[in-house]
Amino acid sequence: MSEEAREKPSNFIRDIILEHNRTGRFGGRVVTRFPPEPNGYLHIGHAKAICIDFGMAQEFGGRCHLRFDDTNPTKESQEYVDAIMRDVRWLGFDWGPHLYHASDYFEQLYAWAVQLIKAGKAYVDELTAEEMREHRGTLTEGGRESPHRSRPAEESLDLLERMRRGEFEEGAKTLRARIDMTSGNLNLRDPVMYRIRKAPHQRTGDAWCIYPMYDWAHGQSDSIEGVTHSICTLEYEDHRPLYDWYLDQLGVHHPQQIEFARLNLSHTVMSKRKLLELVNAGLVTGWDDPRMPTLAGLRRRGYTPEAIRDFCERIGVAKADNLVQVALLEHCLREDLNRRAERRMAVLRPLRLVVENYPEGKVEELPAINNPEDPSAGSRRVPWSRVLYIEQDDFRDPPPPKYFRLSPGAEVRLRYAYIVRCTGVTRAADGTVAEVRCEYDPASRGGDSGGRRVKGTLHWVSASHSIGAEARLYDTLFTAPRPDEAEEWKSVLNPKSLEVLRSCRVEPALAGAPAEARFQFERQGYFCVDARDSRPGALVFNRAVGLRDTWAKIEKGGG
């Protein structure tokens, strides 16, 4: 079934928008926004949000803005801003001219703050952070009002102005909304609107030393941009009353906030804090380490934007906590690459195979199909000669039950080449197999079995024509499905998440493969030319995902 033909699963957000359109709440307009804070790289969880934000806008003929929530200069940087834009584009979404920053609105926000003070809805407080925490009360008990809560508006106005001028130290004063210190919703217990931060901002430089809090900046930014549907994750559900309160006090355009459950993926962690820690502790090589759930990591690993978008569509949108198995993500990649990736032969763990009855020095160029799923991909020629390499796993002596591969006396097909019969092995002093010997059947050229039953087909490369390469095989970063629930999440890191194979032999057609090119190495999996470390003459391939391996299951299950 094609992607277009598949019906999109229904979801409650679409239903809400449909209802708004039906009642004319926003005049039929649909404007959404993706509002990342530039304090880390985007991950697969963000991809879900991006697909929803941009997807809903697209579906309803509206638009989606990219807005950086840059209200905390101490944690944000231009590196992250650049990476985020790169990743959103790579995923396949376009914000057109609608690139915004919360910092674009600092002046307007300030003016609105003044308006709220004048209306008696906000005041400058002088409680320290600790005092404020004490005054806030607990989950089950209401809080106490600050002694500065009833300070005259004029005084707050003067203080706020001086805060802005930099007359006070960090932490000395805050601007707070005057709402309800007894509310069961802690967000409504006089939330801080501005705090003093004498830190330069990546966009506004040193123009400001007071910065708006998320709640004060977010809804107003949405309003200014004419956003209609402010879609976010469940943890903001408690913030919605505050989001609504600010907008109502100001009497400005009022978007609808809608919350959905964030994505949890098995065998990985998703919090930016933990991902940052992995990077800083050197437990991975960087934000784009192929084992990371970041878009940069997935991309380097070999994931396609199409596969990720398909995944985001398949996981659905709901409000229930979830833990999606990585198997689904992997399935999406396989399905995409099976259709699109050209096939190549690559021997990861080489074992010499000598064709005794094939003339020394003779070479044949055998045609091989590039992609059986796509005739338009054509074919290439693969050199064959007397000495070849096959996979170490493809020879066993003695052979286990149901083993279709090579073993003494057994017959097997070498893909696109000839059928060979194993005539013997040469062992090293320690008993390990050094070399396998065989005879080929000249009549089976191209792999034609001539009616004979040959169950196994192996991939191979010519020893003298193949080129060396490095392969990096990845497994999940964590061994536990829910690392977050382990006593210590880092203790459950997978020590085998990376295996490096340095003596691989790949067919010559792979020589000029450009960075990020993806191939299916027949019988093994989908591999991607590493964008960072691969060089012509020193190729490095990342295994994005293995092929389904029925034999591995049989063998593991004891036959």
Added chain:
RNA sequence: UGGGGCGUGGCCAAGCGGCAAGGCGCGGGACUUUGGAUCCCGUAUUCGGAGGUUCGAAUCCUCCCGCCCCAACCA
């Protein structure tokens, strides 16, 4: 009696009073020059639990149970 959410098969997830979609996974089979792909078939008498309303409930009502989020001058 803090507040806010959520509970449908191993994992996601449709369903919105008419008698349990779909996907992943898993099991079996067909086919196969990738033990790949593809194709069949199977996989919840039951929707957290108990009552109730109704001819009829996963869908409505009541109570109960469980899980998640909130006490940053983070987002």
